[in-house]
Amino acid sequence: MAEHGLLVDAFVYLAATVIFVPIASRLKLGSVLGYLVAGCIIGPWGIKLVENVESIMHFAEFGVVLMLFVIGLELDPRRLWAMRRAVFGGGGLQLLLSSVPLFGVAMLLGLHWQAALVASLSLALSSTAIVVQTMNERNIQATPVGRTTFSILLFQDIAAIPLIGLVPLLSDQASSESGGPVWLSALKIIAAIAAVVVVGLYATRPTLRFVAKIDSRELFTAFTLMLVVGIALLMSFVGVSMALGAFLAGVLLASSEYKHALETDIEPFKGLLMGLFFIAVGMSINFGLLSTAPLLVLGLLAAVVGFKLVMLRLFAPLFGVSKVQGILFGSLLSQAGEFAFVVFGVAREARILPGNWDAILTLVVALSMATTPLLLVLHDFLAARKTTASKREADVIDSELAPVIIAGFGRFGQIIGRLLFASGLTATVLDHDPDQIELLKPFGFRVFYGDATRLDLLHSAGAGRARAIVVAVDGVDECLEIVDIVRANFPALTIVARARNVTHYIELRKRGVTIIERETFEAALALGRKTLESLGVSPYEVKERSDRFRRHNIAMLEAILPHMADASKRVSLARQAREELEEQFRREQQLLARPESAGWRLDLDDADDSEEAAE
């Protein structure tokens, strides 16, 4: 059975997820709590289905790495630079506000100052995993609270590096087995970051382009994962948080055309590993310890969560967060995070934390993660009671979101895109031909590599929030597939479609699409007009003829539409096609015989023939 161990474990995790997450979501507690509860139940203190918690936790932390990579993809260097004040000012302030009272508490409990310092600083850091997952679920990343919160998390990720480095220095033993003097490790860190920047800026894009051209989705996914794993390994090797390294790599690729494809490929791995991470946290909650020292543990939990929440609530205006949102802001960041696990581990080795303190603190961290969803539920409840009277705060919408998605940026889609750009509108462009993308980039278009028939890609392209999607892909089947997906998943999105021919037009109409243009029809009509003009017919008269021709043509198409559902009728229609065409020619001839306005001759009883002197 041993060789099945991995599969058995995987089955247990997946089953626990499938059972508990929907329950938690149903109860509006958020998926995080579902995972945590699942972890508690299958873990060593529950029904003991899984034992090796620590190694799983280690593996699952890669979910956090992937998550930060994806977050990085959303932030190009320009936006990141614009955030610098919020990150360093806000982040620094949060760290100070939270760690000072916690330091006091630790000293009161009789810890040595070194231990108190390490404990308070690491408890002050929050859990990026929990907070980002929660913000995503509540769709508040783009709000002011969301942005501020994220800036603080980013600072914490950066602050964790020196913090982990600090621990051995505080130890009396000054045991420096973990590699050489400080300057050397600093140098290593700088070298590693420089390597990531260089690779991210110069090597990745051409490689991605090459891989994309091979046109195998698995290969692209494999390459993406390899990239992130590689960077994470490099970073952990030099002692930088893996997540931070991945974040950096993400930022460097944020302005690349493969952004959406990368995001979409990583997404499922990220989701599953994050879930596993939360399960691992749940499993690591040591209920034995909780029952032996309930007062100490719960008291500490109350102190950690309480101080972190209250301090942020009190000083919310300093972070640019309104008073009303202060509780939400404080609750979001109230837990201690995954960095604390790492720091406590290092501290134990350096013998900074006495006795079973590291186990107690780890327990407090895990419990604090479980309190966050509960606090948010409480917050929602209180807020709902309050807002029934007062009116809702205006929705804050991400201003960078493009109102239009163009799927297919060949010669056809391009013209539409250029017209939109010229009108000051941005469009998110999806195309799966890397050559096309490369060709267009110098002209300043934002073109992304990807297959628009993928629901997840449409999601990350913002189909949920865009106003319209222009389907201008070459393939008829591909086009219809996109239309089906959009209609099923984004009913509010206006579909604008290019039809390759009449059959395609009819297929689109059958799907309820109303804004359709046959790709050759208007061009042919325009050239037909020029032909008539060149024969000497007055341009305006020609225009009227072509207008009438168009109206009639579309009316005919609409007339055969109801018969198209009926297969037998369709066959007979096909047989009739030739006769139809002849009939059509005849009718059009009659139709175009007279000019639009036959005159205004109220005062004439009889037509004056000399007037019809057309030449």
Place this chain on the structure above:
Amino acid sequence: MIDLVFAHPYPKRSRANRILLNAVRDISNLDVRSLYDIYPDFGIDVESEQAALLSAKLVVWQHPLYWYTAPGLMKHWFDKVLARGWAYGEGGSALHGKLCQWVVTTGGDQEAYSATGMHAFNFESFVPVMRQTAEFCGMKWLEPIVVHNAHRVSDKELHAVGRDYRKKLISLATEAQELVVHG
């Protein structure tokens, strides 16, 4: 230069306006801008229309009377070309001092344009809109050339009007030329 702005949706089917236009179109330095031929989709190129006006000393508006005013595209031409800050309003002096000659054909005869006639008003009652359009832009309004009863009037009569029309444009043009030379 003479800028002749001509508006007839079916110039080839026109009789009255075609005869009149043919009487003047070969005058030297006369630029005929047949709006329905140049802009059948109503997408008037404002810059080039304004450039044509600027280079002219005499502006002619010629068209059949449709619903007591100019055909739709001519009205659209007024809306687009006579822009604020260019033709009127602050800095809008591009047309100041130019001469404006209106040439119009109508379906009704003298009797129809009377208090008891089909159109209930004198023809003069329908002139002010055109006239004020020109004068609001600082142009000098000339005595209009009006051909009534355009469906019935004979080709001969139309040719006669055409000859007068031609003479008038030529003399106005030379007058303007002299003004430029001596002024």
